[in-house]
Amino acid sequence: MKIRHVLVAAATTALLVPASALVAVAAPPNNDTVSGARTIASPPKTITQNTTSATTDSVDSDLNAFCGAPATNGSVWFKYVDKSGKGLLVDTSASNYATGVMIVAGNPTSGGALVACGPGMAAATGAAGTTYFVMAFSDTAGVTGGQLKATFSEAPPSPTATLTVAKDAVATKNGSLKVHGTYSCTNADSFNSAIQGQATQRAGRLKINGYFFIDGLTCDGKVRAWKATATSDNGYFASGRATSSSTVFACGLLECAEQSVDRKLTVTKAH
Incomplete structure (x- = not known):
């Protein structure tokens, strides 16, 4: 009879185990750490991945000391x-959660250096043969992950810029210079x-300085033609x-690309 009581008690205890304790925890993805990094053979390549069971570790936090996500x-x-x-250009902006990207030249566990990071996108260029390790992550506290959509492509070509400045300029009636x-x-x-x-003109001992700025260039x-008006706070431009x-x-x-041009101007007075 004693044995029967023990068996009944054990069975009753088993029935009282909370259902939550029986729920299996999803395993982290294979590329959860650097050692399991998924290889991108050749861009362009788009990868969609569920990252809700991914984790974070000290490698992530050490790199973030230089990124600040x-x-x-x-x-x-x-x-x-x-x-x-x-x-390499990595774009994760199409994911269904806020993401960050870090790009490391070399293995981050053995001397690799962070070369680029940013919210939703990052890009880097280097010597041929460079191995890049890319970390995609949730940059929101309290959010583990979601449906990651990462597009890998070659980095865009370098920008170019050229500039010319005409020698003729016009002093306006209000003293500015076109x-x-x-x-x-x-x-x-x-x-x-x-x-x-900046435009500069001497009026006796006085040096008149005017400044101009235009943005929204079409690249x-x-x-294309450009024009600007240099305004001064210490005098008026005149012919000369x-x-x-x-x-x-x-x-x-x-x-960025840039070009600077120094120019001698012939100024006429506006009619």
């Missing part, structure tokens, strides 16, 4: 050997491309001689 949750790893030296010329740029974002400069490779120093800069995802 709000969080490095649910990280997954990829590896790409850049045989051509054209670089200057003009042409520009051309390629492989750049118009919102990060501009022309800025399609065509030669003047000089200008102008710079065009055009910035792409990775870098």
Whole structure:
């Protein structure tokens, strides 16, 4: 009878185990750590992956000391050997959660260096044969991951920029100076491309300085006209001689191109 009581008690105890304790925990993905990095053979390549069971570790936090992302949750790893030296662009902005990307030249567990990081996108260029390790992660505290959509492609070509400044300028009735010329740029974002400069004219012992800035350049490779008005807070431009120093800069995802031009100006008075 004692044995029967024990068996009944054991069976009753088993029935009282909470259902939550029987739920299996999903295993982390194979590329949860650097050692399991998924190889990208040749871009362009788009990978979709569920990262809700991914984890984070000290490698992530050590790299983030140089990046400064709000969080490095649910990280997954990829590896790409850049045989051509054209670089790598990684875009995770189409994921259904806020993501961050870090690109490391070399293995981060054995001396690799962080070369690029950013929210939703990052890109890097280096010598042919460079091995890049890419970490995609959730950059939101409290969010492990979601449906990651990562597109790997070659880095965009370097931007170019050229500038000319015409020698003729016009002093307006309010004392400002109108200057003009042409520009051309390629492989750049118009919102990060501009022309800025300074015009200088002597009036006796006084040096009149005026400044100008125009942005939103169209970087399609065509030669386009530009014009700007230099305004001064210490005097009025007049007919005669003047000089200008102008710079065009055009910035792409990775870098900027710029050209500076110094010009002697012949100033006429506006009618």
